[in-house]
Amino acid sequence: MVNVLIVDDHSLMRRAVREVIEKEPGMCVVAEACNGHEAEVQAAETQPDVVLMDVDMPDCTGFEATERVLACSPHSRVVIFTSFHQEQLLFQAIQKGAMGYITKDIEPDALIHAIHCAARNDLCIPGALATQILTYLRSSWKMHAGYGGMLSSSISYRTPRRTAHITVSGESGLSDTTSTMPRPLTDREKQILDLMRKGRKNREIALELSIAESTVHKHVQNIFEKLHARNRTEAIYLTSVEG
Template sequence: MVAEASNGQEAELQAAETQPDVILMDVDMPDCNGFEATERVLACSPNSRVVIFTANHQEQHLFQAIQKGAMGYITKDIEPEALVHALRCAARNDLCIPGAFASQVLTHLRSLWKSPATYANLLGSTAAVSYRTPRRPTSTHEPSEPSLDPQTAPSTATPRPLTDRERQILDLMRKGRKNREIAGELCIAESTVHKHVQNIFEKLHARNRTEAIYLTSVES
C-alpha cells in the first residue's frame, strides 16, 4: 500500500502525488461520496483503477460507479480472497462485479438498449447535475473522449454492430491501450483511432471506455 486517505479530498491529493495503480474507494466518506471522489481521483491520476467498496447492494449504484469510471464494485460482505481477486482484476484492467448483480445488470442493459430513458433512471435523478471534473488526457496529442449526458442520449438505444476495425480497436482498449498505442500497433493515424473510438461509443451508446468494454463483455 502506497497511501491511505480518510476522505475524498485527501484521496484526490494522495492520488495526484502517488499515482497508484489500484484504489479501493469507500462510498461513505465525509466531504464527498466515493462516486464523486472517483471522478476527482481519475482526473488527477487517469491511469489508476478504482474499485468501489460499499455496503450498498443496490444495482443502480453499480451503474453509477461504472459511469464515474470505476473498474470494480464490491460489497463489504465479500470474502478476503474475493477482495484480493477484485483488486487484481482491476490491476489487469478487467471489470469486476459481484456475481449476484449479473442477472440484474443484464436485465437493465437490455432495457437500456430499448429505451434511453431507462439508463437515466438507473443513474438516479441527480446524476445529470452531479459534480464532473474532466479527465486529463494521458497524452497531449490524444483528444479527450466524449461523455454523453443521459438527457442527450441517442433517440434509439439499440446497439449497432461494430466493424472489424472497431472490434480490433475495442480489443486493444480492453487491454488498456491508449489511442497513441493503438495507432502504433495498427499502423494508422492517432486521429483515425480517435474517430473509431467515437464511433464505438456512438454505436454502443457508451459514455466512456469502461462502459464500452462492459457492454460488449456481457453480451459475449
C-alpha cells in the same frame, strides 16, 4: 507489484483491508485516505494502480472522489468498496469510471481477486448485481431495437484507459421510434432524479426540497413516463447511459 490506495473514513476498516492486501505477494498499500480530498492528494502523489474507494464519506461521495482521483491519476483503476448492495449505485460507479464494485462483506480472497481484476483493467462486479445489469441491458436493447428497427443503442462507460461500447442494431426494416424516445425533464425533475441517484426516498427528497411528499411522487411518476422507465433503477440507468 500492484500499488493500492485505500480510501475509507473508518480507520478500523482501512487497517483490516491493509492487513489482507499486505499478506498477498505482489501487492502493496502505498497510501490511505479518510475522505475525498485526501484521496485526491494521495492519488496525485503516489499514482496507485488500484484505488479501493468507499462511497459514504463526510466531505464528498465516493463517486465524486472517483472523478477527482482519475483526473489527477488517469492510469489508476478505481474499485468502489461499499456496504450498499444497490444496483443503481453500481450503474453510477461505472458511469463515473470505476472498474469494479464490491461490498464490504466480501471474503478476503475475493477482495484480492477484485484488485487483480482492476489491475488488469478488467471490470469486476458481484454475480448478483451483474445479473441485474444484464437484465436491464437486455430490456433496454429490446426497447430500442425491437420490431426489427434499425435504431442503434450505444452504451458506454468511461474507464482510465479506454471507453467500452456495446451496440445493438436491428438488421432489417424501418420503424417509427418517436413513441420510445425520451422526453426532456424539467429542472425540478432533474433535481429529483439527482437525489434518486443518491438513494433518497420520496420522503427524504420532500424534506430536502421542502415540498410535499405527494408532489415528489407526482414528479417521480412524470420522470418514469418521460423516460419510459418502469422503476427508479431503470430511470437512473437510462439517464446515465444518455449522459
